[in-house]
Amino acid sequence: MNKMPQPTESSVGSCRSRTIDIVNRGLKRRYRAERRFKIYGITAIALSLVFLALLFITIVGNGYSAFRQTEIKLDVYFDPMEFKDKLAADANYLAIVKDAMRSLFPDVSGRRDKRSLYGLVSTGAAFQMRNMLLKDRSLIGQRIPVWVPADDDVDMLVKGHMDRGLPESDRRLKDKQLAWIDQLAADGRLHKAFNFSFFNNGDSREPELAGIRGALMGSFYTLVVTLLLSFPTGVAAAVYLEEFAPKNRWTDIIEVNINNLAAVPSIVFGLLGMAVFLNFFGLPRSAPLVGGLVLSLMTLPTIIIASRASLLSVPPSIREAALGVGASKNQMVFHHVLPLALPGMLTGTIIGMARALGESAPLLMIGMVAFIVDIPGGLTDPSTVLPVQIFLWADSPERAFVERTSAATMVLLAFLITMNALAVVLRKRFEKRW
Amino acid sequence: MSDSDTFDPADPKNQKTVGNIRSDNPRMICRGVEVFYADKQAIFNISLDIGKNEVIALIGPSGCGKSTFLRCLNRMNDTIDICRVSGTIKLDEMDIYDPAIDVVPLRAQVGMVFQKPNPFPKSIYDNIAYGPKIHGIVTNRTDTDEIVEMSLRKAGLWKEVKDRLDQPGTGLSGGQQQRLCIARTIAVNPEVILMDEPCSALDPIATSIIEELILELSAQYTIAIVTHSMQQASRVSQRTAYFHLGVLIEVGPTDQLFTRPLHRLTQDYITGRFG
Numbered sequence: 121m122n123k124m125p126q127p128t129e130s131s132v133g134s135c136r137s138r139t140i141d142i143v144n145r146g147l148k149r150r151y152r153a154e155r156r157f158k159i160y161g162i163t164a165i166a167l168s169l170v171f172l173a174l175l176f177i178t179i180v181g182n183g184y185s186a187f188r189q190t191e192i193k194l195d196v197y198f199d200p201m202e203f204k205d206k207l208a209a210d211a212n213y214l215a216i217v218k219d220a221m222r223s224l225f226p227d228v229s230g231r232r233d234k235r236s237l238y239g240l241v242s243t244g245a246a247f248q249m250r251n252m253l254l255k256d257r258s259l260i261g262q263r264i265p266v267w268v269p270a271d272d273d274v275d276m277l278v279k280g281h282m283d284r285g286l287p288e289s290d291r292r293l294k295d296k297q298l299a300w301i302d303q304l305a306a307d308g309r310l311h312k313a314f315n316f317s318f319f320n321n322g323d324s325r326e327p328e329l330a331g332i333r334g335a336l337m338g339s340f341y342t343l344v345v346t347l348l349l350s351f352p353t354g355v356a357a358a359v360y361l362e363e364f365a366p367k368n369r370w371t372d373i374i375e376v377n378i379n380n381l382a383a384v385p386s387i388v389f390g391l392l393g394m395a396v397f398l399n400f401f402g403l404p405r406s407a408p409l410v411g412g413l414v415l416s417l418m419t420l421p422t423i424i425i426a427s428r429a430s431l432l433s434v435p436p437s438i439r440e441a442a443l444g445v446g447a448s449k450n451q452m453v454f455h456h457v458l459p460l461a462l463p464g465m466l467t468g469t470i471i472g473m474a475r476a477l478g479e480s481a482p483l484l485m486i487g488m489v490a491f492i493v494d495i496p497g498g499l500t501d502p503s504t505v506l507p508v509q510i511f512l513w514a515d516s517p518e519r520a521f522v523e524r525t526s527a528a529t530m531v532l533l534a535f536l537i538t539m540n541a542l543a544v545v546l547r548k549r550f551e552k553r554w
Numbered sequence: 555m556s557d558s559d560t561f562d563p564a565d566p567k568n569q570k571t572v573g574n575i576r577s578d579n580p581r582m583i584c585r586g587v588e589v590f591y592a593d594k595q596a597i598f599n600i601s602l603d604i605g606k607n608e609v610i611a612l613i614g615p616s617g618c619g620k621s622t623f624l625r626c627l628n629r630m631n632d633t634i635d636i637c638r639v640s641g642t643i644k645l646d647e648m649d650i651y652d653p654a655i656d657v658v659p660l661r662a663q664v665g666m667v668f669q670k671p672n673p674f675p676k677s678i679y680d681n682i683a684y685g686p687k688i689h690g691i692v693t694n695r696t697d698t699d700e701i702v703e704m705s706l707r708k709a710g711l712w713k714e715v716k717d718r719l720d721q722p723g724t725g726l727s728g729g730q731q732q733r734l735c736i737a738r739t740i741a742v743n744p745e746v747i748l749m750d751e752p753c754s755a756l757d758p759i760a761t762s763i764i765e766e767l768i769l770e771l772s773a774q775y776t777i778a779i780v781t782h783s784m785q786q787a788s789r790v791s792q793r794t795a796y797f798h799l800g801v802l803i804e805v806g807p808t809d810q811l812f813t814r815p816l817h818r819l820t821q822d823y824i825t826g827r828f829g
Contacts, residue, residue, distance in 0.1 A: 446662035
């Protein structure tokens with residue numbers, strides 16, 4: 121007490137005014153710090169929004185044109201001679217298409233010029249003729265106008281991705297072909313229509329025929345396997361670990377390892393899948409079944425962690441209430457805790473599935489990177505998945521695959537955004553308050 | 555005051571309880587109950603009878619172990635991993651800590667109402683019907699309807715909720731929720747009801763309604779209530795037990811304990827010198 125400094129201590133008034141002075145002096149600095157922090161935050165958000173916008177603009181800008189495909193109108197004549205002594209399925213439809221092309225430009229002669237003339241339409245045109253005829257045999261002997269897909273080079277020219285100003289030797293379309301295309305356009309025989317084949321076809325070497333149907337179905341089957349395996353297993357594991365397992369060293373080890381598994385690079389799961397499922401169990405390569413198995417391994421830790429967190433967030437008062445009226449532990453968990461935790465579990469599962477949908481690295485290891493034209497019809501059919509299809513197309517040299525790569529990315533992003541939105545909606549809707 | 559009113563906080567083990575721990579017509583008999591949380595001992599050597607159809611109030615300052623003791627009575631402490639209980643607690647000659655005893659029927663016999671109203675996030679009807687359903691007391695809809703109505707009537711809630719039984723129990727007011735929880739407890743027709751500060755989250759009006767309810771229920775049930783309010787203890791209980799630092803200091807008839815306490819600590823507490 122004696123050591124207290126003597127001066128100014130006596131007056132309470134001066135003491136108070138001094139405090140206020142100190143506060144006021146510091147006030148500006150405090151507000152400045154606050155403003156500075158706000159600016160940092162806004163800058164960070166703005167920056168990430170700019171990058172996001174950039175990503176979307178590039179992808180959409182590159183990809184939107186892939187949803188339309190240039191078509192050429194041909195007057196096709198199904199010559200009865202052609203079908204005289206052959207089955208309708210075996211007829212030479214390519215010849216029919218060539219005839220139709222020649223009839224448009226009767227002056228073209230010489231092997232070389234004819235070849236480049238036929239090159240304007242896609243090889244898919246012959247298949248289209250075949251399908252038309254197999255559907256309707258009465259077309260034999262008729263001459264009908266048909267829109268057939270143009271070759272990808274024509275498509276690129278029409279969409280403005282090819283520079284006419286380049287010297288002829290640097291162009292994929294020669295001067296003569298350009299003249300024919302201009303002629304077709306002038307005759308109204310050239311237009312752009314919605315690209316149904318992009319959604320209906322499997323992969324192809326011809327960009328104008330390549331579609332994502334095969335990859336979509338592959339992704340679908342793979343995700344079905346993943347969901348069926350990882351959701352029940354993950355929820356069961358989480359419920360057991362959180363509610364029933366004794367808390368001892370073993371469960372600690374299990375918990376640490378589950379957390380570690382969540383951080384394992386996905387390619388490692390691919391290696392594991394190759395060694396175990398393909399080499400040891402001898403399951404088929406490139407199959408959605410194996411892809412689903414591998415992705416389940418990858419998704420399981422995510423689901424277990426999310427489910428445990430969601431079980432943990434159920435308030436203890438609900439547990440006590442159930443036990444208090446004499447529910448057994450099992451009844452407490454399955455009647456009260458699990459229903460309340462389920463929305464959170466579903467959210468975690470959807471986010472895990474979204475991650476599995478976007479995964480490509482582990483699937484490369486088990487052969488889902490193969491070039492597969494057929495649309496898979498089951499769990500063991502060879503197939504590929506959307507992200508791997510994107511990878512394959514991004515690797516292809518044709519200019520037309522650039523826009524298809526972006527278009528496939530758009531489809532993939534649409535699925536991912538839908539799934540994440542679904543997770544948000546589920547959480548908002550079923551979140552119980554107590 | 556006698557020689558026994560000394561209290562040595564360093565030696566709680568040898569503390570004797572003053573007053574009469576026995577009841578003429580006991581329903582639950584506790585002898586030498588001790589509870590440990592891991593290595594820390596929470597309550598020491600507690601012996602107490604809980605008589606048939608009596609309301610016994612457990613009072614004491616925060617952290618004195620009264621809730622811990624209450625939770626021993628229906629083995630609610632089993633849910634805490636690090637908690638160990640020793641001593642004997644008998645419900646009608648049945649040792650409830652006997653390894654052969656199943657806690658599920660025990661908790662049907664000894665129901666519990668918690669500090670914070672905790673209705674299930676389900677309809678009012680389902681809140682009440684849940685207990686009877688899982689115990690198989692009711693199997694058809696008419697019996698369930700009957701038991702729901704009876705329980706809600708006993709809890710004095712029937713008139714307020716009879717037109718909205720299908721609405722969530724969490725939508726009721728705090729006092730109504732707590733009466734819903736009491737109704738849920740009596741729906742399984744227990745013999746003993748444990749109440750852990752049932753009114754601490756409620757306003758005075760809701761509190762007085764619950765207190766009246768406790769008095770009515772005591773005709774049919776044995777009730778042990780933990781409370782922070784000495785007024786509440788004196789209003790609802792016939793006997794009162796005073797806990798201090800894990801030790802049962804004094805037990806006695808409520809009117810006597812509040813007017814002529816035997817122990818110095820009890821007197822200090824009820825006169826507001828600490829707590």
